[in-house]
Amino acid sequence: MIRTTRPPSVYSTDSDPLTYVMRPPDSETDTARRARLEGEAEAKRVSDEIDEQLRLEREKLKKSKEDVKLLLLGQAESGKSTLQKQFQLMHNPASIEQERSSWRTVVYFNIVRSIKRILDTLEAYDDIFEDSESEGDAPGTASESPSGASILHSNYAGSSQSHQSRSGSAPPATEAQKQIANLRLRLGPLVTADTGLGDRLSGGVTVSGSGKGGVYVRSGWQTRTVLGRRHGRASIDSRNAEFKSGEVIKDELVQDVARMLDASKDDIKELWDHPTVRRMIARRKLRLEEWTEFFLSDISRIAEPGYVPTVDDILHARIQTMGVAEHTFDVDLHGKSVTWHLFDVGGARGQRHSWIPYFDDANAIIFVAPISAFDQYLEEDPRTNRIDDSLQLFTQICSNPLLKKVHLVLFLNKTDVLQAKLASGLRVSKYITSYGDRPNEYEPVVAYFRAHFLNVHKKNNENKRVLYTHLTNVTDTLATQSIIANVRDSIFRGYLKSAALV
Ligand SMILES: Nc1nc2c(ncn2[C@@H]2O[C@H](COP(=O)(O)OP(=O)(O)OP(=O)(O)O)[C@@H](O)[C@H]2O)c(=O)[nH]1
Ligand SMILES: [Mg+2]
Numbered sequence: 131m132i133r134t135t136r137p138p139s140v141y142s143t144d145s146d147p148l149t150y151v152m153r154p155p156d157s158e159t160d161t162a163r164r165a166r167l168e169g170e171a172e173a174k175r176v177s178d179e180i181d182e183q184l185r186l187e188r189e190k191l192k193k194s195k196e197d198v199k200l201l202l203l204g205q206a207e208s209g210k211s212t213l214q215k216q217f218q219l220m221h222n223p224a225s226i227e228q229e230r231s232s233w234r235t236v237v238y239f240n241i242v243r244s245i246k247r248i249l250d251t252l253e254a255y256d257d258i259f260e261d262s263e264s265e266g267d268a269p270g271t272a273s274e275s276p277s278g279a280s281i282l283h284s285n286y287a288g289s290s291q292s293h294q295s296r297s298g299s300a301p302p303a304t305e306a307q308k309q310i311a312n313l314r315l316r317l318g319p320l321v322t323a324d325t326g327l328g329d330r331l332s333g334g335v336t337v338s339g340s341g342k343g344g345v346y347v348r349s350g351w352q353t354r355t356v357l358g359r360r361h362g363r364a365s366i367d368s369r370n371a372e373f374k375s376g377e378v379i380k381d382e383l384v385q386d387v388a389r390m391l392d393a394s395k396d397d398i399k400e401l402w403d404h405p406t407v408r409r410m411i412a413r414r415k416l417r418l419e420e421w422t423e424f425f426l427s428d429i430s431r432i433a434e435p436g437y438v439p440t441v442d443d444i445l446h447a448r449i450q451t452m453g454v455a456e457h458t459f460d461v462d463l464h465g466k467s468v469t470w471h472l473f474d475v476g477g478a479r480g481q482r483h484s485w486i487p488y489f490d491d492a493n494a495i496i497f498v499a500p501i502s503a504f505d506q507y508l509e510e511d512p513r514t515n516r517i518d519d520s521l522q523l524f525t526q527i528c529s530n531p532l533l534k535k536v537h538l539v540l541f542l543n544k545t546d547v548l549q550a551k552l553a554s555g556l557r558v559s560k561y562i563t564s565y566g567d568r569p570n571e572y573e574p575v576v577a578y579f580r581a582h583f584l585n586v587h588k589k590n591n592e593n594k595r596v597l598y599t600h601l602t603n604v605t606d607t608l609a610t611q612s613i614i615a616n617v618r619d620s621i622f623r624g625y626l627k628s629a630a631l632v
Contacts, residue, residue, distance in 0.1 A: 197469040198461075198625055201488055203527060204498035205519050206344075206477040206509065207419075209543045209604045211451055213498060214474040215444060216610045221459040221470075226441060232352035233439040236447040237425060237432060238387045239327040239345070244422040245398060246321045248407060249314050251416045257310040259410050281522060282582065283564035284504075284515035306406050313401050320390045326383045331449060344509065346476065349455030388435065395433035402426045414556075420547055421448045445605045451476040453484045463622055479510045482523075489530065494537035494621045497524055498604075501579045502547035505561045515561065521582055528590035537624045539598045539617050540583055546603040548575065576601060 154166060202210040219226050252259075303311075328345040391398075401407060410416035424446040425432060432443070439447065457472040473492075475485050503516035511519075524540075527533060549572055552558075558575055559565040568574050580599065587597045598620055604610050 197471055198494070198621060199471045199473070199488075199492050200494045200496065200621065201473045201475065201485070201492050202496050202498060203475060203485065203523075204477050204541075204543075205500075205516065205523060206450060206481075207448075207503075208477055208498040208500045208520070209541070209602075210474050210477060210498050211449075211455075212445055212604045213496065213541070213543075213610070214455075214457055214472055216604055216607065216614060217459065217470075217472055218457060219441065219607065220611050220614055221461060226444065229352050230438055230441075230444065233444045233447055234388075234437065235327060235330055235381070235384050236449050237439050237443055238384065238391065239324075239331060240421050240448055241391070241398075241425050241429070241432065242320060242324045242327060242387065244418065244426060245317055245401065246324050247418065247422070248401060248416065249317065249321065251410070252310055252406065253314075255410070255415070257307045257314075257406065258304060259406050259413070259415060280515075280518050281525070281586070282515065282518050282562050284518050284562050285560065306404070310401075310404065310406060313397050313404075316397050317394055317401070320387070320394055323383065323387045323390070327387065330381060330383060344450045344478070346450045346452035348452045351449075388437070391429075391433040392435055395429050398426065398429045398433070402429070412554075419448065420544075421446050441607070442605075445607070450478065452481065454488060461618065463626075468622075468625075479508070489532040492533065492536050493625060494539065495527065495533065496539045496541055496617065497527055498541045498543050499524065499579075499583065500544040500547070501542045501576065502544035502551060504548075504558050504575075504579075505551065505556060517562065517579065521586055524583060525586050525590060528587050534593050535595075537598075537621050538587070538595060539600070539620075540587075541600050541602045541604070541613075542576065542580060542583070543602045543604055545572075545576070545601050546606070548572065 154163065158166070202213055204210055215226065331347055331351060332345050333348075333351070407416065411418065425443075431437070451474055453476055455474045457474065459470045459472065460467045461470050462468075473488050475481065475488075499517075499520040501517065503520070506516045508514045508516060508519055528538070552570060552572055552575065557570050558578075559567065559570070565575075565578060568578060583599070584597065591597075598617065600613050600617070602610060602613060
């Protein structure tokens with residue numbers, strides 16, 4: 131029997147048998163009763179807190195199931211991170227704005243490395259190059275790529291920077307040689323900053339088996355180059371921008387490079403415009419990446435004291451992604467906010483193993499294939515033509531059982547670079563022998579490559595899924611943003627169907 135004089139427990143009602151069993155002794159003093167009630171109240175508070183935490187966890191799990199998970203896949207240098215920046219620019223422009231100053235180190239690094247590359251190549255030619263020299267990248271044998279499982283018939287051109295062996299004694303130094311030797315001397319201190327800048331960006335981490343000399347950064351690398359950060363993070367939440375604007379890099383090395391760039395901008399211009407360099411570029415003895423041209427031809431602006439990268443500079447800056455970087459955005463869907471997780475992966479061969487854990491619950495993939503790369507070979511395996519590698523990688527993605535239901539989008543990227551290469555007279559059939567005598571023009575070249583990708587998809591499409599294809603230049607903000615809007619809507623349609631919301 132329950133005595134009505136006893137204060138009720140905070141836990142339950144009088145009729146609860148457990149309460150009855152656990153009732154306090156009849157002889158309970160006032161002090162003991164107060165202590166017991168306080169203890170019970172505290173226990174209830176802790177219990178309620180746990181219940182609330184469990185409820186929030188359940189809600190988070192339920193909500194994360196409703197989130198859209200989009201993977202950006204493709205070989206190194208295909209344009210995945212650049213595409214990610216376009217998503218960021220579209221869905222949270224403020225976060226790009228806040229990262230601007232941290233990109234200065236990358237731009238400086240790109241410039242210093244490009245100058246080093248030019249000077250090293252010139253040196254390999256004793257700083258002299260006559261127009262009569264034969265084209266150096268002519269393939270050795272007109273056979274298939276020696277890498278084995280080739281999809282295209284491609285030629286092996288070997289190292290793009292093949293050293294030209296000179297027979298006999300060196301000719302007397304020409305005026306041009308003297309000019310270049312002087313530039314080399316004056317640009318020496320700037321060039322030596324290459325390693326230091328690379329270390330700043332990578333945090334001293336070097337990656338083996340993923341190409342030679344590449345500088346890789348993990349997600350959140352910007353924190354290393356911006357003052358005022360106490361710790362790094364594994365992912366960047368673009369909804370809550372990470373970086374305080376105005377937190378200018380105070381790194382001494384970066385400041386030194388800024389001063390050296392300002393002092394040597396005329397030398398850099400002279401080197402970039404030098405007839406020997408121009409001739410070597412035209413004759414493809416000196417092959418430079420897209421960003422070299424972009425930054426060196428605008429060196430006066432970038433070398434200005436107080437330079438802060440523009441959005442266009444950020445889109446052209448090059449730094450290799452290590453592992454998988456997650457970026458989060460909130461996107462509005464019929465008035466409801468849906469969280470998008472964008473996974474930007476490292477594309478070099480040594481990085482690809484890190485993609486697999488993300489395949490399980492991915493909703494969509496944008497596969498980025500640079501179709502301008504028909505004359506290029508993998509940095510990590512100079513025997514493999516880059517278009518061939520893209521096709522092989524695309525085959526693996528299309529045929530992967532974990533990805534059977536994933537919404538698949540293909541970006542045939544770097545169309546602007548392809549156009550420029552064809553306009554300069556570069557022949558596709560020289561590198562892709564199966565191209566035969568088709569016209570060396572933009573439309574037929576694109577149609578040829580597109581047909582190969584579509585064929586790979588068709589051969590690996592048991593589920594009859596649609597492949598959405600776009601021709602892109604992801605450094606072109608206006609065009610890319612309209613494509614992103616299109617892709618986003620088609621992903622949403624699939625998402626709504628699978629979530630049974632319509
Ligand atoms: N001109 C031009 N440049 C591009 C295009 N797409 C990417 N780039 C440039 O190519 C370089 C490499 O692009 P990233 O986005 O870093 O390549 P990625 O696929 O992320 O490479 P990894 O991180 O190594 O896997 C950058 O300098 C970009 O600015 C394009 O369509 N046109
Ligand atoms: Mg990247």
